[in-house]
Amino acid sequence: GQQVMQIPQYQHVQEGEDFTTYCNSSTTLSNIQWYKQRPGGHPVFLIQLVKSGEVKKQKRLTFQFGEAKKNSSLHITATQTTDVGTYFCAGRVNSWGKLQFGAGTQVVVTP
Amino acid sequence: GAVVSQHPSRVICKSGTSVKIECRSLDFQATTMFWYRQFPKQSLMLMATSNEGSKATYEQGVEKDKFLINHASLTLSTLTVTSAHPEDSSFYICSARDPSRGRTGELFFGEGSRLTVL
DSSP: OOOEEEEOSEEEEETTOOEEEEEEESSOOSEEEEEEEOTTSOOEEEEEEOSTTOEEEETTEEEEEOTTSSEEEEEESSOOGGGOEEEEEEEESSTTSOOEEOOOEEEEEEO | OOOEEEEOSEEEEOTTOOEEEEEEESSSOOSEEEEEEEOTTOOEEEEEEEETTSOOEEOTTOOTTTEEEEEEETTEEEEEEOSOOGGGOEEEEEEEOOGGGGGGOOOEEOOOEEEEEO
């Protein structure tokens, strides 16, 4: 069945540094979404990518969807303490299908 | 944005009792809601899809008699953990899509319910 894998599982970042988390699917995706879950909180939608090779930016966050629509990445520049949390990618095989979540990347930021 | 409310946020119960968790869409109608389970520092595992007016669709390995789902209205879905045991202790989160937002398909999550079974 469809699997969505995410690496790294854990990321320790110094404040001000950049980092990237990667998401890979075993099957071609219709779209991919990214969510952020703060410690003790619930997942909050960040963005959806639909087109092959699509790149979207939200302030310091850059999201990319691979050309083959099987992988995605989230790059955060100049990390801040507010970036702490777990980032999940979630992919769909078809436009209205079930979302398959990755294992998440837990981000810890050191001041 | 769309709001999904979940209640209770925390519940502690004795082994063998049943616990009901409510999930409400506050400003939109949700014909479909999703129930997830999350273990500490792990991903979201879809348990079942709740369909308004019909039976829920359970994922493989999820006991339907253990986790009863009722979606009686367009704004309310409930998950009842029956005869709870310590291994059922977990963080349960519901989510829903807002149909008025077209086919974006983003999920709006409730605040989650942390269940502890003693």
